[in-house]
Amino acid sequence: MSLTRSAALIVSVCLVLAGCSPATDRDGGTQDAAPSSSTTPSTSPGTSDGVPSVAATPTSAPHPVSLPALMDKEIRGEGLKRVAEVGTTEAYAQHRVSYRSGDLTISGLMNVPRGKGPFPAVVLAHGYIDPDVYANGQGLRREQDLLAREGFVTLHVDYRGHAQSDPSTEFEQSSRLGYTEDVISAVLALRAWDGPVDDDRVALLGRSMGGGVVYNALTVSPGLVDAAVVFAPVSSDMVDNFERWGRPNAPLARRIISEYGEPADEPEFWSGLSARTYFDRVSEPVMIHHGTADDSCPIAWSEETVAALEAQGKDVTYHVYQDEQHAFGPQWPLSMERTVAFLRKNLA
Template sequence: MAERTDRAEGERRVWPCRIAAVLVLAVVAAMMAGCSGAREPGTGPATAPTSPTSPTSPPAPSGDASPSDEPAAAVPHPVSLPALAQTAFDGGRLRLGAEVARTARHRQYAVTYRSAGLTVSGRLAVPEGPGPFPAVVLAHGYIDPRIYVNGQGMTRERSWFGDQGYVALHVDYRGHAGSDRDPSGGLDMRLGYTEDVVNAVLALRGWDGPVDDERIALVGRSMGGGVVYNALAVTPGLVDAAVVFAPVSSDAVDNFERWIRPDPARDGVARRILRRYGEPSANPAFWQGVSARTYFGEVTEPVLIHHGTSDDSCPIRWSRTTARLMEQAGVDVTLRTYAGEEHAFGPEWNLSMERTGRFLRRHLP
C-alpha cells in the first residue's frame, strides 16, 4: 500500500436494516457454538456481529423466503455500537463562558453544552472575523479524570486550528473537568465519550456563532482517535472528514488488554467489566459490538491517520491493521507514518499538522 491505504445530517442516522439481519445471524451462531458470556442483568444477551472482517454483509436471500418468513430484528446489547447508532442524539445549548486565551488570530473560551441530558464542558477556539468558518471537534486522549483540567490534552492542536481559521470545540467528556459525572461508572466501554463527541457536532450546528454547518470534521488523539472511529461508525454522514493522531486500536480487546486489565489503578473497573460482559474469549459477540472495526462498512467519510513508528503506547501495527480493514471496507483512508516519532509527536508535529491542513482543505472546501 506504500502507506496509502490513502451530510449533512445534523440528526441521528439509524443504521441500514442489514445490521439487524446480521445481528440475528450472530445470535444463532453464538448459540450453536455454545457461547453464553456474562451480560448485564435484565438486558438480554449480546447480539453483536461475530465476524469483524465482514460485519455488514447481508445474508444471501432465499428463493423460497416470503416477508412472513423473515426473522424479527434482534435487539442490540445496550452497551454496543449498534445500540448507540439508534440513539436520539440531543446535542445543543452551547454556552460560552469566560475568555481563557487569545492570539492575534483567535480567541478561546470555556464552554458547556448538553449531551444525553448531561452538561459537558470544553474549550472553544473562535477565529477573529465574521466567518462563517469551518469547524473541528477535538477528542483528547486518556488523562485520568481525577487530575484532568478543562481543555487539557490537545492544546497545541486547538490553538493551531484557531489560528488557521477553524472553530475548534475541544470536548472534555463526561466525568472530566466541569462536566457532569459519568453515570456508567466506567462500564459503558467509553461509548458515552462517543456520544459526547457526536453531540458536540450537533451543538456547534445549533449555535448561533460563526460556524459553517456544512464544513465540520472530527479530530482525535490516542484514546480520542478510538472515539472518532466510533463516531464515524454510528453516525455516517454527520461530518465531512476525520483525522486521528497515534490512535488506539479499533479493536476493543486490544485496548482492554493493553491498559485496563494490567493497570492496578483500574483493577476494580476491569473486574466489573469482566463480571458484567465476560472475557473476550467467552463472549466475543459483546467485544465485537463495542469495536469500531466491526462496522467500518458504515463509514462514509475520508479518514487520515498519523502514526509514529516508535510509538510505545499505541503500537503502529494497530493503525496499519485499521487502515487495511478500512480500505477493505471501502473507506477512503490514508495512513501517514513518521519514522522515529513517538506517541506524543515532537519533531514531526508540524509536518503532521501541515498534512492535516491540506487534507481538510481538500475535504472541507
C-alpha cells in the same frame, strides 16, 4: 449480581476496554475499543423539535454495553454557549463553553478566529487524562492553537465527568461510549449554534483514546461530519485494547471475563464494542498519523485499521513517521501541515 455491582463492573469494563493507562502524555493518554458482529441499524442526522439529533432505525435490543446500543439511541446536541472568555490572541478569541449532550451539560474550550466568518470547524477529542486532574480544554493544546490560527473554529470536548461537565451516572461518566455520545452531541450543537461557523464544513480530530472515540463516532453516526483525523490512535479492535491494558490487571480481568466471557468464547460481546466491526458504515474520508516508536499504541494497530477500512472501500490516508513517539515531537509540524491540507481539501 446486584444492579449496583453490575453497574460498577460495567464502569470498570468501559475503562479497561477503552485502554485506560495510568500514564498520560502531554496531549492525552491511551485508551480504546473492540470488535462486533450483529445487524447494524442505519443512522442519519435529523431534527427533533428543532434540535439537531442523530436518530436510529430500531433493531432487536443490542447488548447495553455496545456500539449498536449507541446506534439505537437518539443523540441530541444543543444549547452551545460561551460561558467566559479565558484567553485571547491576535489570531483568535478563546472561550470556555458549554452545551447539552442529551440530559447532561458538557463543558469545552472554543477558539474562534478573528474575522467575519463563517469558518470551517473542528471538534477535538482528547486522549486519556485522569478526570481527577483534568482541566478545561486540556489535551490537544497545540492542535487547538494551530488550527484556529489557520482559520478553523475549534471546539475541544471535555467529556462527561471532566472539568465543568456533569458527572452523570457512574456508568456513563466512565464509559467511552458516553464520550462518543458527547463528541457527536458537540458536532450537533456546533451546527445549531448561531455563531460564525459554516455548519456544512465540520470535521473531527482525536488522538490516542480520542482516536478511538472518533472511530466510534464515524460508525455510530455516518454522515455527521465531512472528514476525520486521528493521531496515534488506540486499536479499532477492542480485544487488542483488553489484552494490552485489561489483561495485566488480573483482579479486574477476572471479573470482566467472569461477567462477559473470554474474547475467544464470547466474540459477539467483544465485537459489539469494536468500531472495526462497523467500518462498512463509515462515509467520511479519514487521515491517520502514527509513529513507528509509539510504545503506548503500537503502530500495528493503525496498520490493521487502515487495512480494514480499505477492505471496505473507504477513503483513508495513512502517514507513518519514522522514529516518532506517541505524543509526536519533531515531526508534529509535518503532521499538522498534512492535516490542515487534508481538512482544507475535504471541507472546501
